[in-house]
Amino acid sequence: xxxxxxxxxxxARLSAAQTRMAEADLGAIxxxxxxxxxxxxxxxxxxxxxxxxxxxxxxxxxxxxxxxIPSIGAALxxxxxxxxxxxxxxxxxxxxGVTLLASALRELADGGKVGVPSGAESHLRxxxxxxxxxxxxxxxxxxxxxxxxxxxxxxxSPAEIDKIAAVCAIAGRAFDRVGEIAREGVxxxxxxxDFQRLLLEEGADWVPYLAGxxxxxxxxxxxxxxxxxxxxxxxxxxxxxxAVLDGYxxxxxxxxxxxxxxxxxxxxxxxxxEATEAGLEAARVGARASDVxxxxxxxxxxxEGAGRLGHGLGMQLTEGLSLTAKDHTILQPGMVITLExxxxxxxxxxxxxxxxxxxxxxxPRLLSPMASAELPVI
Amino acid sequence: xxxxxxxxxxxARLSAAQTRMAEADLGAIxxxxxxxxxxxxxxxxxxxxxxxxxxxxxxxxxxxxxxxIPSIGAALxxxxxxxxxxxxxxxxxxxxGVTLLASALRELADGGKVGVPSGAESHLRxxxxxxxxxxxxxxxxxxxxxxxxxxxxxxxSPAEIDKIAAVCAIAGRAFDRVGEIAREGVxxxxxxxDFQRLLLEEGADWVPYLAGxxxxxxxxxxxxxxxxxxxxxxxxxxxxxxAVLDGYxxxxxxxxxxxxxxxxxxxxxxxxxEATEAGLEAARVGARASDVxxxxxxxxxxxEGAGRLGHGLGMQLTEGLSLTAKDHTILQPGMVITLExxxxxxxxxxxxxxxxxxxxxxxPRLLSPMASAELPVI
Numbered sequence: 001x002x003x004x005x006x007x008x009x010x011x012a013r014l015s016a017a018q019t020r021m022a023e024a025d026l027g028a029i030x031x032x033x034x035x036x037x038x039x040x041x042x043x044x045x046x047x048x049x050x051x052x053x054x055x056x057x058x059x060x061x062x063x064x065x066x067x068x069i070p071s072i073g074a075a076l077x078x079x080x081x082x083x084x085x086x087x088x089x090x091x092x093x094x095x096x097g098v099t100l101l102a103s104a105l106r107e108l109a110d111g112g113k114v115g116v117p118s119g120a121e122s123h124l125r126x127x128x129x130x131x132x133x134x135x136x137x138x139x140x141x142x143x144x145x146x147x148x149x150x151x152x153x154x155x156x157s158p159a160e161i162d163k164i165a166a167v168c169a170i171a172g173r174a175f176d177r178v179g180e181i182a183r184e185g186v187x188x189x190x191x192x193x194d195f196q197r198l199l200l201e202e203g204a205d206w207v208p209y210l211a212g213x214x215x216x217x218x219x220x221x222x223x224x225x226x227x228x229x230x231x232x233x234x235x236x237x238x239x240x241x242x243a244v245l246d247g248y249x250x251x252x253x254x255x256x257x258x259x260x261x262x263x264x265x266x267x268x269x270x271x272x273x274e275a276t277e278a279g280l281e282a283a284r285v286g287a288r289a290s291d292v293x294x295x296x297x298x299x300x301x302x303x304e305g306a307g308r309l310g311h312g313l314g315m316q317l318t319e320g321l322s323l324t325a326k327d328h329t330i331l332q333p334g335m336v337i338t339l340e341x342x343x344x345x346x347x348x349x350x351x352x353x354x355x356x357x358x359x360x361x362x363x364p365r366l367l368s369p370m371a372s373a374e375l376p377v378i
Numbered sequence: 379x380x381x382x383x384x385x386x387x388x389x390a391r392l393s394a395a396q397t398r399m400a401e402a403d404l405g406a407i408x409x410x411x412x413x414x415x416x417x418x419x420x421x422x423x424x425x426x427x428x429x430x431x432x433x434x435x436x437x438x439x440x441x442x443x444x445x446x447i448p449s450i451g452a453a454l455x456x457x458x459x460x461x462x463x464x465x466x467x468x469x470x471x472x473x474x475g476v477t478l479l480a481s482a483l484r485e486l487a488d489g490g491k492v493g494v495p496s497g498a499e500s501h502l503r504x505x506x507x508x509x510x511x512x513x514x515x516x517x518x519x520x521x522x523x524x525x526x527x528x529x530x531x532x533x534x535s536p537a538e539i540d541k542i543a544a545v546c547a548i549a550g551r552a553f554d555r556v557g558e559i560a561r562e563g564v565x566x567x568x569x570x571x572d573f574q575r576l577l578l579e580e581g582a583d584w585v586p587y588l589a590g591x592x593x594x595x596x597x598x599x600x601x602x603x604x605x606x607x608x609x610x611x612x613x614x615x616x617x618x619x620x621a622v623l624d625g626y627x628x629x630x631x632x633x634x635x636x637x638x639x640x641x642x643x644x645x646x647x648x649x650x651x652e653a654t655e656a657g658l659e660a661a662r663v664g665a666r667a668s669d670v671x672x673x674x675x676x677x678x679x680x681x682e683g684a685g686r687l688g689h690g691l692g693m694q695l696t697e698g699l700s701l702t703a704k705d706h707t708i709l710q711p712g713m714v715i716t717l718e719x720x721x722x723x724x725x726x727x728x729x730x731x732x733x734x735x736x737x738x739x740x741x742p743r744l745l746s747p748m749a750s751a752e753l754p755v756i
């Protein structure tokens with residue numbers, strides 16, 4: 001596998017980070033998670049599924065990033081643009097990269113402060129005990145990273161947008177084929193399995209996320225595993241997928257009615273499409289995330305209780321801004337977001353709809369193939 | 379979806395934890411990751427793929443666990459055996475569960491120390507800034523959890539072993555069908571997609587992990603994404619999967635030769651099977667992880683450089699012990715582990731083989747269908 005992007009893509013990311021690091025007076029940034037390390041290196045592997053080994057990347061205030069990683073990853077990292085790769089034989093109970101990392105930080109931070117992503121959506125992917133040891137062994141000061149990495153990741157490059165558009169097209173083709181796998185009598189669990197198969201057939205590398213639901217007039221929630229219950233006539237079926245191509249996600253859904261639709265479901269769906277179109281209209285450069293939220297909330301109702309009606313999207317299923325009443329992030333060109341209105345269709349049922357868009361100077365552009373206002377029947 | 383296990387399963391886990399918490403003088407344990415929270419609650423959802431919201435479970439020294447979670451999860455958690463569920467509308471930038479969690483901890487830890495998993499393979503799934511706020515706001519003392527949660531999870535219950543056996547059987551059937559999807563001329567990337575499809579067809583809920591490689595006499599590494607290169611006659615193809623059923627993993631692989639096999643590949647494969655059988659023979663109650671490692675390393679060579687030749691398995695692809703020279707964990711009934719010898723077949727090529735077993739009082743039992751010493755041809 002060759003690298004997903006040209007070296008220039010990663011050098012531009014590094015340069016942007018280092019400009020902000022200078023402003024923030026950081027000597028280095030320490031990264032420990034898959035998307036953060038991949039953002040600066042291109043290092044792409046499903047091996048992160050194993051929690052047994054920690055992985056580190058040190059982004060210095062000047063010069064190229066240095067990978068401090070288990071030796072099992074050396075060959076693959078060696079095919080990235082990163083040249084300084086320091087390895088140890090992990091897992092090593094007595095010292096699982098602690099001494100190696102502390103020494104790299106001492107050298108690269110040059111007495112400066114070490115920034116670690118510590119804000120919303122971040123976590124530290126290493127044992128807390130080892131993090132304390134690294135802090136002590138390095139003798140350096142640690143702080144948050146001033147949100148630098150998260151804010152860089154919010155603005156996608158043209159190459160990143162192309163990847164997201166490509167995986168949206170894959171999922172769009174799979175959604176067009178749902179009639180092949182879902183009909184009256186088929187258990188929802190079977191539909192979930194077969195829909196993942198369709199995504200793979202249409203070109204997804206893998207399917208980290210699939211959710212959905214089915215029921216008359218809507219579903220109970222949107223995060224439960226599939227039940228064994230067969231689809232029944234009049235059910236609304238919803239499938240919501242985060243499929244991946246070259247490490248980039250789509251995240252959108254589709255609703256279908258099984259055999260026929262109730263008036264409630266038809267109306268709910270039409271309302272969701274109307275709300276999505278209002279969100280699309282509002283998603284202009286300079287608008288706030290909360291403005292886009294309000295455009296949709298005004299149609300689906302629920303006020304602040306409407307919750308999150310969309311979010312950023314990219315190397316993770318959800319990342320960056322949230323379309324809520326309280327997130328006032330200003331939309332900028334290159335932001336990729338989802339519009340995800342939800343509407344209550346009964347005391348215990350709801351319907352949701354989701355599309356993916358990119359914010360451009362000339363206006364928002366759909367990356368997923370916009371659904372029609374008419375609820376399709378399968 | 380009904381709960382995967384009976385309430386009694388979770389109550390037994392809780393009781394075992396509380397016995398050890400009393401010995402360790404912990405007032406509560408705070409959990410933040412998917413497998414740790416699921417271990418005590420049964421809460422199963424793919425929604426963890428989204429990093430936007432933190433989730434918390436507080437296990438008190440006595441009494442039932444308390445879930446402190448985003449309101450989007452309340453309905454699903456409400457169908458678990460957990461009755462005390464405290465929610466907030468996440469994401470909430472100003473206070474993303476911090477005050478609610480701190481107050482739950484104050485109430486439940488009753489002035490005692492709060493243990494947080496902090497050792498090997500652990501991480502804290504919440505922003506570091508918020509963790510500091512919780513510590514301050516609770517006014518409590520925090521420490522590691524004395525390894526309690528990790529050590530409980532190492533010993534599987536019969537119900538857990540049944541789940542792992544079931545997903546091993548699913549993967550075994552998919553491996554038996556590899557001849558349908560892989561042959562000379564098919565790109566490796568296509569084989570990866572289609573093998574995931576076979577796993578789903580055979581009953582996997584989803585496929586979090588797939589790795590592999592192909593090349594004459596072996597492959598370059600075992601963690602790279604699939605290349606677009608077509609399989610060539612004489613290639614050895616390896617597929618290694620972590621598929622999931624009801625939240626439990628299998629993790630084993632198979633090697634195939636494309637059209638015909640080189641003597642080097644045939645010999646390598648036979649050596650791997652011999653090593654696996656030696657590992658199986660050594661995997662007796664009372665033996666150490668390092669003893670099992672040595673039994674295999676003696677056959678595949680490489681000394682301590684042979685690295686990790688297997689690991690624990692369960693709710694995660696890898697968890698618990700490592701079969702290395704340095705891990706002296708004593709094998710106990712109920713441990714589920716992989717035997718994963720690797721052998722160098724050239725300067726830049728290797729072959730690996732992996733099977734899954736459970737340690738029982740009467741001896742080890744294979745959960746995956748043991749491969750034969752003869753390298754199958756496709």
